[in-house]
C-alpha cells in the first residue's frame with residue numbers, strides 16, 4: 431500500500447479521488463498489487479457529505495511531515511503556493527504529480543532540477559492535452575526522434591467556444607458560460623480565451639521537445655476574442671476554418687519559432703476537424719514523420735485520467751530509479767524574435783477608395799490571392815499574402831493605414 435496526498439479539491443482534484451476509488455481494483459492490478467490510499471486531501475474550503483470527509487486537512491504540514499506519504503498530487507492551480515509546496519515535498523523525498531500547466535511552464539526547469547537532486551520524480555502528464563497522452567509519448571515513445579515541429583489545438587475551452595459560435599451560431603458569452611459549467615474553463619477564463627493557457631502548454635511541449643526551457647513571456651500570444659464571423663466566413667470561402675493554435679518549430683538557424691494565435695487551417699488538414707472540447711497535437715519527428723494525438727483536452731475525468739496514470743506509474747516505481755524527465759535552461763536569444771518569423775497571412779481590410787483598393791494591395795503586398803464573398807461591403811478586400819515576416823507585416827500594415835486603409839484582421843495560415 432502506498433499513501434498519497436491530493437492538494438486541491440476542485441474540478442480535477444475531486445476527479446482524481448473519485449477515479450482512484452471507482453477503479454481501485456483494476457488500478458491495484460496495474461500496480462502489481464500495490465494499493466493506492468489517499469491519506470490526505472488538502473483544501474482550505476470545508477467539504478462535508480463526501481464518502482471521505484475524514485481525509486480533509488487545511489494544513490500542508492500534515493502532508494509534509496508525514497513520512498508515509500510518498501506521492502503528492504498538486505492540483506491546486508496557480509504558481510503560488512503550488513511551487514513552494516511542490517519544492518518542499520521533493521526536498522523531503524516525496525514524488526510530485528501535477529496537472530498545473532502554469533506551474534510547469536513557469537518553473538519546470540527548477541522543479542525538474544529539484545526532482546533530479548532529490549532522487550524523486552516530478553510528473554506532469556495532465557498539464558497538456560487533458561486526458562491525451564502526450565508528455566510520456568514525447569519523452570519516451572518518440573525519444574528516438576529529432577522533433578522539428580509541434581503544433582496543436584491545446585485549449586478545450588476556446589475550441590469549444592469557436593465550435594459553438596461558428597458552427598452552431600451561439601454567442602460568445604453563452605458558449606463560455608457552458609464551458610465553465612462543464613468544468614473546462616480556468617478559474618479566470620481570460621487565460622483560456624486570451625491564449626495564455628495555450629501559450630503555457632506550447633511552452634511545456636517545446637521545452638520537452640527541444641530540451642531547453644521556454645518561458646511564456648517570450649512567446650507572442652493572441653487569443654480568440656478578436657475572431658469575427660466575417661473572418662470565419664472568409665476562411666471557409668478559402669477552404670478552411672480558424673482555430674487557436676500553439677506552435678513551435680526549430681529553425682535552420684538553430685533558434686525556435688514559437689507562437690500562440692488563431693490560424694487559418696485548410697479543411698482536410700490534420701487539425702482542422704478537431705472540434706468542441708477536443709484537442710489535437712501534431713508532432714513532427716525525423717523518424718516518425720507526422721504523428722497526431724487527439725482526445726478530450728479538458729474536463730474533470732479526462733484530466734483526472736492523466737493525473738492518476740502518473741500516480742500509478744510512480745507507484746510502480748516506488749523504491750526504484752525515479753522517472754526521469756529533464757530539460758535545461760535556455761540562453762538569451764534562443765527564441766527567435768517574432769518579427770523575423772514568416773508565415774502567409776489572411777488579411778482583411780476596408781479601403782476608403784474602393785476603385786484603388788487592388789492597386790494599393792499589390793503596390794504594398796505584391797502578388798496576393800483574393801477571397802471573394804458576395805454581399806460584403808464594396809470597400810472590403812480579403813486576401814492571402816505570400817510568406818511574410820511579422821516585422822514586414824507590421825511595416826506594410828502601417829503603409830496601408832497611412833493611406834487611410836483600416837486593416838481589420840491579419841490571421842496566419844497554418845499549413846500542416
Ligand code: HSE
Nearest residue numbers: 585586587614616728
Ligand atoms: N482550461 C483548460 C482548457 C483546462 O480549456 O483546455 C485544461 O487544461
